[in-house]
Amino acid sequence: MSVDGENSPGRMPWWLWPTALCILAPLSAWSWQALFAEVTNVRLSTSVHTALPLTVWVIALGDRLLEASRRRTTWRHRFIRNHRPYFMGALLVGLIILARLIFWSLSTTIMEFGIFLAVAVLFYLFFARVEIGPKVALPREIVRGGVYSAGVLLPTFGMASVPPAALQLMIAQTLLVSLVLLSIACHEHQNLPQEKPHQQDWQSIEARIGVWLFLLLGTVIWLAYVESKQPSSNMVRYYIIMGLVVVVAFGIYVMRKRLSIDALHALSWAALSLPAVVLLF
Numbered sequence: 001m002s003v004d005g006e007n008s009p010g011r012m013p014w015w016l017w018p019t020a021l022c023i024l025a026p027l028s029a030w031s032w033q034a035l036f037a038e039v040t041n042v043r044l045s046t047s048v049h050t051a052l053p054l055t056v057w058v059i060a061l062g063d064r065l066l067e068a069s070r071r072r073t074t075w076r077h078r079f080i081r082n083h084r085p086y087f088m089g090a091l092l093v094g095l096i097i098l099a100r101l102i103f104w105s106l107s108t109t110i111m112e113f114g115i116f117l118a119v120a121v122l123f124y125l126f127f128a129r130v131e132i133g134p135k136v137a138l139p140r141e142i143v144r145g146g147v148y149s150a151g152v153l154l155p156t157f158g159m160a161s162v163p164p165a166a167l168q169l170m171i172a173q174t175l176l177v178s179l180v181l182l183s184i185a186c187h188e189h190q191n192l193p194q195e196k197p198h199q200q201d202w203q204s205i206e207a208r209i210g211v212w213l214f215l216l217l218g219t220v221i222w223l224a225y226v227e228s229k230q231p232s233s234n235m236v237r238y239y240i241i242m243g244l245v246v247v248v249a250f251g252i253y254v255m256r257k258r259l260s261i262d263a264l265h266a267l268s269w270a271a272l273s274l275p276a277v278v279l280l281f
Helices: 014-020 024-039 046-069 075-082 084-104 108-130 134-157 166-189 193-228 235-254 261-272 274-280
Strands: none
Touching: 014 024, 014 075, 014 261, 024 046, 024 134, 024 235, 024 261, 024 274, 046 075, 046 084, 046 108, 046 134, 075 084, 075 261, 084 108, 108 134, 134 166, 134 193, 166 193, 166 235, 166 261, 193 235, 235 261, 235 274, 261 274
16 A cells, blocks of 8 residues: 655545545544534534634644645645645635634633633644654644644533543543654654654654554553443443544554555544544444
């Protein structure tokens, strides 16, 4: 399945369209939010369900446009660069719709959560651009995973009694997203010319990701077992699905050497979007 998405000429492979359009990350965020609302018996409004994926899409597209301006040569960056005017227009429309949702449709509580997370997102963007390297990768991806998880979980926290395992769930979700993103970063940076002096450090971090995923899987299984003892607890379903995502992410990690960075990027976000499949069926 290895596809040299970074250097191959010609058309973009069909399976890269979702990641090229920055669709998978918003789908993943929506699916985890919807799943958490379902297992906690919370009915979120349409504006809440729309605001989160739209926010993720705006951030992802803006970040991709910034990366493309630096002449990155992957399929997804060339695609964005070749269609820049259309994506700039789409980004502007998305920002207008998002502003309308935030200031006229969302509750004050959720809007306050969003403002707090916006500060964290700006911190991440600054942190990610100021310095690169293996020493920065882990804290950077933990911040990214934490912001992602908070955005997914906090709207439901703000509208319902907090489940007893709320803190454990936030930590487990943050570790899951962070490890998936860290795996992508390690695979990508090892082949960058400017990272050659740090190649062994990247490989050292990457070698440990499998162990961390295995430990996370054990933790999620234990949390599911604990929740199964609680009367009428639906959280066990959430942890089981999280465990399934960890297993799929571990499989992708094992196969990473046979995948291009674009394939790894697409498959990793597809794995994080698995709750959408569960919700549909």
